[in-house]
Amino acid sequence: MLDPRTDPEPAYWDDLRTQAGLRADWAWPVLAVQAWGARTPQLVTVLFDGAEPVAAVNAGWLGLPAGRFSFARAGSRPRLGALHVRGPGSAAVPGWWSAEHVPLAEFADAYTRAARAALGPGALGVVWRQVRPDQVDQIKHRVGKALTTEPLWTIHTGRWTDREQWLMALSRSRRSNLRGIVKRMTADDNLEVRVQTGAVIDDRPVAEVMRWNDAKYGGALIPRVRVLGGYLRELSAQPDVRSYSYLDRSTGRLLAFGHVLDHPQRPVVRSWSQLPRDRGGIRDLYFHHLASVVGWSIDEGRLGLELGKGKSREKESLGAEPTEQVALAVPTRWW
Structure with a gap:
C-alpha cells in the first residue's frame, strides 16, 4: 500500500x-x-x-x-x-x-x-x-x-469509418444542429481552437475556467476542492493527454478548456469547462468539442469514446449508450 x-x-x-x-x-x-x-x-x-x-x-x-x-x-x-x-x-x-x-x-x-x-x-x-x-x-x-x-456513457466509435457515417447515425435534428455549430465556429475568425498533446500549459487561466465547472458540483457540508494548477500542469504534460483550448483571438482570453485521456481502445473525455455566456462565453462550445473528439476517435480507429456521467440527454443525442x-x-x- x-x-x-x-x-x-x-x-x-x-x-x-x-x-x-x-x-x-x-x-x-x-x-x-x-x-x-x-x-x-x-x-x-x-x-x-x-x-x-x-x-x-x-x-x-x-x-x-x-x-x-x-x-x-x-x-x-x-x-x-x-x-x-x-x-x-x-x-x-x-x-x-x-x-x-x-x-x-x-x-x-x-x-x-x-x-x-x-x-x-x-x-x-x-x-x-x-x-x-x-x-x-x-x-x-x-x-x-x-x-x-x-450510468456511464460511451460512443462506440469503432462502428464508423468516417465522421459522416457517425453524423448519419444521429437524428435529423441533432445532425443538422451539429453541422450548423461546426460551420458557425469555423467561420468565426475570432475563435481559435488549439489542440495539443503533452502540452506545457499556463495553468492559471485554465484553473479560472475550470472553477465554473467545479462550482456546479460543490457541496455545502464539504466544499469541493478546486482543480489545482500543479495537477493541471502535470496531467497536461503527459504524452497521452490531449488538451483542447478555445481562445478569443483578439484578447487571448481562454473561453473553454478540456482534457481527453488517450487510450489504444477507449479514450476518456476527462474534463470540460467553459465561461458562462454572461462572462464572455460562447454557446454550443460543448457540442463543438464533443464533435471534434468523436471525429478524432473515429479517425484514429478507437473502439469507443467514454464520456463519463451526467448530461444524459445530450450524450444520448450524440449516439452514446449507457452502461449501468x-x-x-x-x-x-x-x-
Missing part, C-alpha cells in the same frame, strides 16, 4: 500501466500531485502473485477526524473510516485493475484483507465505485450494500 506523496514510483509501474491499459491519470507524477491536493490520503495498493503485479487499486482513505477545509498532511491517516475506491481524481471511472486470470472475488477479498492489515481495525469497509451489475455478487461476497448510480453502474459498500472482514 503506497502513498504517492511520499513513496517513490515503483520500478515496475510503467510496465504495470502498459499491461493494465491505465490512462495518464495513473502516471505516478500525476498521482502524486493529485494526492497532495486532496483532503484525504490517496493510497495506491498493488497486489502480487509471487513477484508479478496482478492488480492495482486507487482509493481515498475517508474517515474521522475529517478535514472539511484542509488538505491531508503527509503521513496522516484517519483513525476510523473506509476506503473509497474510485478513479484517480474522478469518480466517473473505476479505480481498480486486475489481470484477466485473477478471479474478481479473490481480488476483492485479497484487497479488503490487505487494507485491514495495513490500516488496522479502524478500516471498517470499502466503497467500490463504478461496479457493473454483473460484478456485484463477486465483490460483495454475500455481504454489502449495493446502490445503482448514474453500481456503488457497493462492503465491510472489511476480520475473520
Whole structure:
C-alpha cells in the first residue's frame, strides 16, 4: 500500500500501466500531485502473485477526524473510516485493475484483507465505485450494500469509418444542429481552437475556467476542492493527454478548456469547462468539442469514446449508450 506523496514510483509501474491499459491519470507524477491536493490520503495498493503485479487499486482513505477545509498532511491517516475506491481524481471511472486470470472475488477479498492489515481495525469497509451489475455478487461476497448510480456513457466509435457515417447515425435534428455549430465556429475568425498533446500549459487561466465547472458540483457540508494548477500542469504534460483550448483571438482570453485521456481502445473525455455566456462565453462550445473528439476517435480507429456521467440527454443525442453502474459498500472482514 503506497502513498504517492511520499513513496517513490515503483520500478515496475510503467510496465504495470502498459499491461493494465491505465490512462495518464495513473502516471505516478500525476498521482502524486493529485494526492497532495486532496483532503484525504490517496493510497495506491498493488497486489502480487509471487513477484508479478496482478492488480492495482486507487482509493481515498475517508474517515474521522475529517478535514472539511484542509488538505491531508503527509503521513496522516484517519483513525476510523473506509476506503473509497474510485478513479484517480474522478469518480466517473473505476479505480481498480486486475489481470484477466485473477478471479474478481479473490481480488476483492485479497484487497479488503490487505487494507485491514495495513490500516488496522479502524478500516471498517470499502466503497467500490463504478461496479457493473454483473460484478456485484463477486465483490460483495454475500455481504454489502449495493446502490445503482448514474450510468456511464460511451460512443462506440469503432462502428464508423468516417465522421459522416457517425453524423448519419444521429437524428435529423441533432445532425443538422451539429453541422450548423461546426460551420458557425469555423467561420468565426475570432475563435481559435488549439489542440495539443503533452502540452506545457499556463495553468492559471485554465484553473479560472475550470472553477465554473467545479462550482456546479460543490457541496455545502464539504466544499469541493478546486482543480489545482500543479495537477493541471502535470496531467497536461503527459504524452497521452490531449488538451483542447478555445481562445478569443483578439484578447487571448481562454473561453473553454478540456482534457481527453488517450487510450489504444477507449479514450476518456476527462474534463470540460467553459465561461458562462454572461462572462464572455460562447454557446454550443460543448457540442463543438464533443464533435471534434468523436471525429478524432473515429479517425484514429478507437473502439469507443467514454464520456463519463451526467448530461444524459445530450450524450444520448450524440449516439452514446449507457452502461449501468453500481456503488457497493462492503465491510472489511476480520475473520
